[in-house]
Amino acid sequence: MSPEGRHALVLGASGFIGRHVVLELGRAGVRVSTASRSRESGLRLARWLAGRGYDQAPADLRVDFTKASLIEGEFDDFTEIYNCAGAFRFGMSVDEARRANVDSVRTVVAFAAGMPNLRRLVQVSGYRVGGQGPTRWSEERRRETYRALGAYEASRVEADAVFQEMAGQLGVPWSIVNPASVIGDSATGESDQYLGLAANLEELWQGSLAALPGNGRTFVPVVAVDHLARFMTLLPMDPSTERTSYWLLDDETPSLPDLLTSVAEHYGVKAPRTRVPVPLLKRLPRRLTKADPETLTFLSADRYPTDSAHAFAARHRLTMPDTATTIRRWADHLAAHRFGDAPAGDRRFTEPGGIRTLELGEKDAPTVVLPGLPVNADTWAPVVAEVGHARAVDLPGLGMSGGCHDDWQSWLTALVTETGARHLVGHSIGAAAAVEAAAAHPDAVEQLTLVAPFFLQAYPPRTAKMTFLTRRLLSRATPTALAERLTGATQHATALRSAVADLRRGTTAATAARLLAATGSPRWRADLRAGLQRYPGRVHIITGSRDPLAAEGQSLLDALPHATVTVIAGAGHHPQLTHPQDVARAIGAEAGVLGPPLPQGPGPGCGTMAG
Structure with a gap:
């Protein structure tokens, strides 16, 4: 299908991943509609896109995940839907997390089932929660999972299973992307997410990180947001990707202590010498670790099935950007913007x-x-x-x-x-x-x-x-x-x-x-x-x-x-x-009275700074 024949709906378009998906679709010449909860969100997205050279603002639709209709108006010509919506926040109650991440998935799949020309529903899940079978959970399993993982991660795990079960029952063609920790744009480092790994970088910058978490096997992989977006926008064009989940991450991401040490060197600050094993971190009180207990489940030595993602990327000549360079650019962007505290500009x-x-x-x-x-x-x-x-x-x-x-x-x-x-x-x-x-x-x-x-x-x-x-x-x-x-x-x-x-x-x-x-x-x-x-x-x-x-x-x-x-x-x-x-x-x-730029060339000798 040519770009002219595609009509994409992006849910969660004003979020970190969603707006990059919109940008990639727009650059590919795809007709895009976005669904946001308020007009203000749509305007912010339009300004963000214009600042990156995409002046043709997408159609701005209103969304309500609590309604079966999902979006206002009558639409049946979407060829692809990207669900980037959901709540990425620790400390939520179980009910709040399930409403945001599980119930919303049910509504999206039901909506997608009514699209006669739909080629693909692309769902963003997560590298720690993917791989669930399309099975209905019992109440006992739900209680145990939420108790073990915390509300956020458990809701994403449940959502993954619900998505596959419903999509299978309703005949919705689907693909799932399980991204690792999504960091900044590979070219600019741009990111406005300050949870998770970004919080560790802030502690490094401020000199408040007392110890490095984990050991040489602690693996918290990353992926650049622009690479993730490009990967997602190619999925509907490849029939072999239907009913397939993809783990998107760099297998060569350094171990967490090494990653943090490299960022410290880049920042010009001292990295802590002490390393705290993950089992000990989980036993320490929060007042000492300064970490939300839900984040500790991500500190793992687990590895992930990335072969299918590598094969897909190779087939479409999609090269993952250099992770070390992306991490440095991301770290620079976070620090330059004071980890979200800097004035706009x-x-x-x-x-x-x-x-x-x-x-x-x-x-x-x-x-x-x-x-x-x-x-x-x-x-x-x-x-x-x-x-x-x-x-x-x-x-x-x-x-x-x-x-x-x-x-x-x-x-x-x-x-x-x-x-x-x-x-x-x-x-x-x-x-x-x-x-x-x-x-x-x-x-x-x-x-x-x-x-x-x-x-x-x-x-x-x-x-x-x-x-x-x-x-x-x-x-x-x-x-x-x-x-x-x-x-x-x-x-x-x-x-x-x-x-x-x-x-x-x-x-x-x-x-x-x-x-x-x-x-x-x-x-x-x-x-x-x-x-x-x-x-x-x-x-x-x-x-x-x-x-x-x-x-x-x-x-x-x-x-x-x-x-x-x-x-x-x-x-x-x-x-x-x-x-x-x-x-x-x-x-x-x-x-205002400055003349034209002076020609640049070797200047005279440098004076001495006194004092």
Whole structure:
């Protein structure tokens, strides 16, 4: 059947797997209808698809799994149905899990039986629950299974059996896909699921994973979501796949401890040395393991029958993407999006100068914000979005970026000579980095905007030199306390949650404390002022009226014919928190006069970072 003759219905289309199935069908030229519970879900899906180049939104239908009709309206021309619906959540009651995962399957199969042109009903099951025979469960078996496995997994096991039994009785042509732990897109790492294995990665990132679960035989296999979607969309076109179940996973997935250790190395954090055997994990109280008991059933040495899936993929020239690379990209995406806690927007890790760097905003934009202390790029996200054609990066050793202060020189060189950063917006300590970069590469940096440049302002209090005390305060600060310290008010606490989280990771607080102490160095301040005087490009200074320039700093600017100053009324040292729109307008007014991109080539010699 050609794509023009296919009409696919995707249930659960707004979910992680479902929307990738819709995308793959759309790219193949298949007519697609999606069924979601609300119009808002349909609109979100349409926006997601458009963001990935699929502008032709599928027909948006309403679904109700409690009704025999299933979807609103009269339809009988579906040639294939993909059931990606269901609840993936631990801690559900038995009744809740059965309604979501068992009763919904009954409704879907009955609906499919009424489709005269149906070629295939594709059911998403799971690698730990597949293989059930098409038998009706007794009440005793149901009680024992739910007691042993927990509500979520048991409901999926029961659903698998119910699906096969009903489909056989009603003559519905079916295929079942039993995917392993579904991780991010193989090209981008994109994922918005944070349960299961993703939760372990979050603990690694935060440094809160006390021990590695399992041993060298503990097998928690994975599969990329885009590969799974492509596999599923090919099934209806192959008659040999009818009434067949496929286990889709990479048999070469490393053992769980090795997988977590490889991610830790990629993150640049230390993996725990201790390993806890699975039997012991199951006996430990939840307050120690911090794991839902239902997740522990997935820690197994079992292997799975993947031969039929490999044969099918080979027959259709479908190659599984490299799992190690996919895991790294997935891990990056999870961390860059703070495991679901990050504000909306484009975020990624880049590697200028070989330093792992968190970047948010428009990729390759010429205007680049270098944040101050003790905040991070996230605190500049509203300003970056308002300015447009801009991005913000965490400095090495700060925020979510790797490296340390010693890496700044090579990192700044790469930033301005390789990534197209022509307008550097430096805030406080970031202003120092901006001046160092511009002084070393005046032909590459077309403009400087310095927000609250400390080296043109009064010296910090002597307590700033007490790095031990500063580190202790920063690593233990709450968002409310930090907001009050930085802005004099608590209403900006929410905007500082991510900064607080970063300060509690690794050596970030210690790095911030050392840099805060360095802002009082007379030599560094003099070097920065001299570098600013030598810089031939445009200079724009932004300060708050409550955080003025020192007389010496003002005199220096008065002598620079290419310098302008904007004072934001009522702002202090962190105007991006208290007056983001004013800051954005001030930056945008100057950024708008940027000329065409400068030719990229070998830059002049790199200057020395002091302090």
